[in-house]
Amino acid sequence: MASQPHVLLIAERFPPDIGGLARSGARTAGALVKLGAQVDVLAWTRAAAPGSLQTVDDAGTVTPFARGVTLHRLGLFGSTDLSMQHTLDVLGYLHAKRRYDLVWGHYLSPPGFLAVVFAESVGIASTVSARGNDVDQLMFPPGDFARLLWTLQRADVLTAASADLGRKMSMLLGRDPGVEVIPNAVDTEVFSPGPADPALRARLGIAPEEVVLGFSGELRHKKGLPFLLSALSDVRRSRPACLLIIGEVRARDAEHLVAFRAEHPEDAARIVISGPLDTPEAIAAHVRVCDIYLQPSLWEGMPNALLEAMACARPVIASDAGGIPEAVDHGHNGFIVPKALLNHLGQACLDVLSLPPEHRIALGTAARRRIEERFQATAEAEVLRRVLARAIPKGSS
Structure with missing residues (x-):
């Protein structure tokens, strides 16, 4: 693995968006920084002008979960196809400047699909993370089963938020791809017992x-x-x-x-x-x-x-x-x-x-x-370290 791998995480939702998907993306990015990676995040937003790119040098100013992360926010267009095509252009621009070793799609579609497409187009590694109902949504109409299967087949490493999601991914592939289950980590100092205020x-x-x-x-x-x-x-x-x-x-x-x-x-x-x-x-x-x-x-x-x-x-x-x-x-x-x-x-x-x-x-x-x-940070870090080692073999750059 490169001594300080440069990872780009693509997220559909990221703080200040609320919800578990946004928080887990921020937490994953921050945890990768703690493991010694340089981490950029590309997140979509409707709060910015369509097609505009805004960069926050330290996402710790947006959320304490992502200290040390560089955050790029990209304004969405009205239609998904235009937004995704434009996103590929922006990914190319960012990669030319920052030279990533790994692209991480946080949620299977569209972040995971775009992560694999872009990684293959420039010859770098990819990993995708199933987080919630993304497998179920794409399995059944009007979901895009072909795109789901292609994404799972072509990603270098598959990760999931639960063993249940990992089993579903293995079932779809008809084999065991070695899905890495990344346990959600809870800050037990902040989230602690106590009386109501x-x-x-x-x-x-x-x-x-x-x-x-x-x-x-x-x-x-x-x-x-x-x-x-x-x-x-x-x-x-x-x-x-x-x-x-x-x-x-x-x-x-x-x-x-x-x-x-x-x-x-x-x-x-x-x-x-x-x-x-x-x-x-x-x-x-x-x-x-x-x-x-x-x-x-x-x-x-x-x-x-x-x-x-x-x-x-x-x-x-x-x-x-x-x-x-x-x-x-x-x-x-x-x-x-x-x-x-x-x-x-x-x-x-x-x-x-x-x-x-x-x-x-x-x-x-x-x-x-x-x-x-x-569900502690130590368990999360152990799996993330293994994902990096599998996706970016030792000695690669």
């Missing part, structure tokens, strides 16, 4: 007697938005409760909230949305406000937000989507509701709330222990 509860407008059901990230259909809303109604029929969304609702899914407000105005009035938060510390403080953390996803890789809630020793209820069962052991450190039965999420919340306080504390303690054992 009464001042924060008051600022959010949460009444003293209300139970707080929590969700963190960008809420949308695939994250179980309809089931969160129905769970709130179910719980509120038995006791005062609110739903705290730590982040925001994706704009195109906001119609679910509009319909819910029309049918259940009193329940809808108890949906508290924090909006985007600037720091991990602020996110952690909001997570500690939650009495139960909910992750009723329909599709998943390995959700960062769930792991952060477990690190904060919150009782968690999650679906069995993707890699979630790799983190949550039902009845030991949280509870699993099968995807097919998520209409019972509200009853599951009531069941957890009826547990003795010492039982809920024990659940949180076990959840915290799981994060400390499997």
Whole structure:
């Protein structure tokens, strides 16, 4: 491997975008810097003029996860085909200036596909990372199965956020390509157990007697938005409760909230949305406000937000989507509701709330222990080091 490999990571979403995909991209880039790599990130944005390229010399000014990373933001055009063709031109421009050894596609499409196309066009290595429902989206119509398969076949190294995603990639290829599972790393100093901040509860407008059901990230259909809303109604029929969304609702899914407000105005009035938060510390403080953390996803890789809630020793209820069962052991450190039965999420919340306080504390303690054992930066760094060694063999430049 080159003594200081130069890596370009292509990301569809990157801070200040919210959500697990953006945070995991920043964290991967920052972790590669800590391993001695020079790291550039190319991320798309609709906040800049179409086709414009903006460079931030140290992405640590954007997010603490990516200190030492050079961030290039590229404004998207109205159509995907124009944006991708222009992106290839920009990649060529950046490579001529900065001479990359490895291109890393963070999510299979379009970042992964573009990473492999560009790497092959200039004769350098590529790796792609499956992060969430990207495999499922491309497998079935209207997804592009041919492009998915080509990307998996041609990348030098395949990585995934969970063993479940790795198995799906191997199944599609009909062989074991040696998928490297990169465990999401949680900062357990920031995301740590502790009492809820009464001042924060008051600022959010949460009444003293209300139970707080929590969700963190960008809420949308695939994250179980309809089931969160129905769970709130179910719980509120038995006791005062609110739903705290730590982040925001994706704009195109906001119609679910509009319909819910029309049918259940009193329940809808108890949906508290924090909006985007600037720091991990602020996110952690909001997570500690939650009495139960909910992750009723329909599709998943390995959700960062769930792991952060477990690190904060919150009782968690999650679906069995993707890699979630790799983190949550039902009845030991949280509870699993099968995807097919998520209409019972509200009853599951009531069941957890009826547990003795010492039982809920024990659940949180076990959840915290799981994060400390499997989802620390040291485990992530070990796999990233192996990926670099496989993609850029020793002595290459």
